[in-house]
Amino acid sequence: MKRLLLLLALAAPSFAQIVSATSHGAVVAHDGRIHLDRGWTADGVQNATAIVVGPDRVAVLDALNNEAVIADLTTGKTTRVRTAETPIAGAFVGRDLYILARDARLVERIDGPRFRVDPDPAFLREAGGRLYVYSRATGVIEEIGTKRRVTVAPFASDFEISGSTAYLAFPREARIRMVDLRTMKPRGAVTVGAVPVDLAFAGGGTALTARILAVADPSAKRVWLTETTQSTAQAIARGFLRGFLGLGLFGSRSSQFPTGVDRVAVRDKLWVAYDSSSGTLYRFTKSKSSVIAKGIAPQGFALTAGGVVYWKDGTLVAQERAR
């Protein structure tokens, strides 16, 4: 019984606390408030479910109550807006805030037009001033405001963009698929681990190096480091062609992620991984990992220029990069 209680305590991190890194420092949304670390505090939303970060503003979304509060990072002045059904994500493009309302199946520009998208739109990403939505049910990526779209495959668990390439993680088929957003055409797929769920960019992507992906695989209890494919032209320019390399950091038998990790985040040389089942946040390198904190909410941490910050027991805790 004692063990069960302990497990439950670990497995039930506090919720509805969201931390994001901004140009002005970490912002946390909790208990109906928005707080800039060492700065202002303002009224927020009842159930914070996401924070959208822009250069000088943030928008805290409440997917349950169809509401967003936009806060000026300098002054803390807020504006409250109603959204369409279930705002789950957003992006600032210039001065405009766009919100993806999943259950309304649309992207809306606040005080502007609305754009219909495919069923179960799950991700909204910005690249080069353009917005892209991936819809899980149809497996389609749509470029908002244009008619450009491409069918990839349904049921991806993550969608990220680097440069002009989109990357999608497909846990069921253990693949990462890529799409060239310039041509809106699939650019191949590779097998990664057993159940790749989340991905982040861990370097590379220069004229001489290929993009390196960090892929969280909770089934293998590993974070995979994988070089992405390059175009033939790039490969020829570098003189050789490198394929995908699966660099499993930890084996499943001796994993330092006992229940696996399913989220990964990278900023410069700082790599962290997170286990949603236990609420455990790890720092890791290619050779080792260490627990940063337990009982953290899935969105209760962020990487800043100085290190990692997380919300724990009602306090924003900062762990310096140098540690």
Add this chain to the structure above:
Amino acid sequence: MRRPSVIPSVSLAPRPRRSLATLGMTLLFAFPLLAQQPRIASDFEIAQMEKQLARSQSFEAQLSGRLNLGDLRAARSELSLARAEYGRAYELAERERLDARRDSSLSRYATATSYAGLAQAKLGRKGRAFELLEESARYASDDAESWNVYASAMRALGYPRKAASAARNAVALAKKPLDVAIYQHALATALLESGENDEAERLLVTVAESLRSSKFEALQREVARGESFEIYTSARGDVAAYVSLLNRAQLRLAALYEQRGDAERARTQYRRVLDARSDDASALAGLARLAATDAERERLYAEAFEANPFSMALIREYQHHVIPSVSEGPGREGLRDPALTGPSLTLGMTMRKAVVQLTRGDNRAARETLDALLVKFPENETLRTLRREAEQTRPASLPSPVPTENELRALLDSFERLTPEQRVALDRASFTSVATFANAQVANQQTVFESGTIAGVPFRFSEPMAFNGVFGVSARLTYRILGITRAGDADALLLEPLGVQP
């Protein structure tokens, strides 16, 4: 059996896929139709679920047992017991989440996460529920049953539009006819709650007709052979799912027809429900609302109360539909229960008696009835709620010289709270009412009275009193009010007669 492939043991590989569907359990309803319609008497289902919990330690058996028990308790207004069951369901799901992750079984993890989210939703914890459901969707956005659970959780939290969206995903992903019907029903329910009745009706007609068609002939035979009738919210197996779904689809369709005034179609659907289960409280109450006569209405409500005595929805409806419209006769059945005291007084009758007492302002009597029930059902929220209502007191006031029924009942209820000044004023005041006497005895041009009623309010004298003249049972009585006494098993006014006139 539906979906015979229950949980495989540890699976290191994520494929082959395992979904909620293969868990062997289908979530039919977010919670009972409590809010809209009273639920059936559920002793049998509760016993079945308790047996299931004792018999099988598997995750799916324990989880469905806890969720069903929670819903069954909630339908009986045993809310603290219901919350305890949902809490246990959450603990089970959380433990399963961790175990599944340790075993690298991500499908198991997604399933457990989904149900943990549902349990949190039933506990009213919105933020955590949403977080868990989103987590599940990361892994299982291709799983129809996961979306069905998502929809159910959103309904439980009061977000029908989000529920409808999730249910649409489930419908789009479903393959087997029974699954399609289940998710269409979930979608229709969410649409109804969103006020989108037209699409909901089309879906419900499709579901009901489909379930009754030859497409489900094999299941229909199995249902008949097994004499299955239990209604669950988390059904294990095709038969249980079929029976429960047909019941709910027809009930919802009937309610929809009733709402738009199509009484005949509504009756047809309610009767079909009763064909399968004659003690369905929702169908009985529905037919009661549509009854042609007061007597028929009262009979049907009486049956509904026997099926689910503690449904607050039924009680409110009974108070609204029956009591104000019936001054005498069948509607007074509850008050006539004294004749039925003893073993023959059923729980349903006693509840109706309490409701009638409460509605008529007999708060003292209602408290007594409810207190006796609370001894037997201390966790029942309906009884507690009614007891609180019976306790609510208005400031005591004196009746007017020709008192109304309400004034006399208010005095009966609040006599102890009269101020000393009001007591003095009452002692000095006299009142006149038309009384209906009981047991009049005439001898030597005198009529002896001892008790009776004034506007239905019982009274008695301190002793039999002889009045000069011969009077009928109804006479004009001038009196003083001395206090409160008992007449039979009810409270009564203790009166001092000052005179009687024909």
